[in-house]
Amino acid sequence: MSSILFEIPGEPVAQGRPRAGKTWTGQTVLYDPAKSRDFKQYVKLVAGQHAPKELITGPIDLSIDIYRATPKKYQTKPKQALIEKGELRPTTKPDVDNYVKGVKDGLNKVIWQDDSQVVTLNVRKFYSMHPRVVVRVAF
Template structure:
């Protein structure tokens, strides 16, 4: 294995408990958005939440009450870290420290964070152009470490300027 493809797991995850979370976040940000000058780090204490499958009844789709409550709790915690939603491209990384070995999909835990951050940390989760998640075990201190930073991508997610009341102006 070449040096540039060497595994980073031992330096990024999981040993060391919560005292190394800030260093993990810094390394995660450097992987997600190389050259980013700043990143927001958010700790979500407790068992990491996961996005439940949508439920169907009488021809409509709905969330369970438990899923809505978990999303509201995460949104409240994100609201404490973001004064207003970021615009443009975003990189999102998370390390989910679970208290047990139960099988939970990392993509469902990431989707929970993505949906909870809509209109709070970012306008819409379509702005997330880099996404990375890890599931780890920490039976004593379950938590989620979230990193959000600006992301440079050829797929620009900066919103277009408003066209005005009657649409874009044409010059003749």
């Protein structure tokens, strides 16, 4: 089984709710919030550096580790020790599935054909002084 492992540096961005707007003809259109759209483009840029020669077409096992910035209230020595042991982890919003949506959308047509190919998904959230997203694609 082959795998691709890479890191997306920077603060992870959860997929935002679609926004509605009107065209000049009065039609309603839905669009991604700018922050979500920009994060997906960033994911595409980083993933492009690790893309296989041909898009993956078979089943995929996907692992995503999300490292959020440590809040100020947890930047004490005792709290940092708990974070390093993995005993203090984020239990607040946004949900892991909102983070995953942005990453999976960003990997479409870069690493794989379509995110429906993901048959196994493992997601974990952590605190870190160096926010990032670590992605492992096994195929």
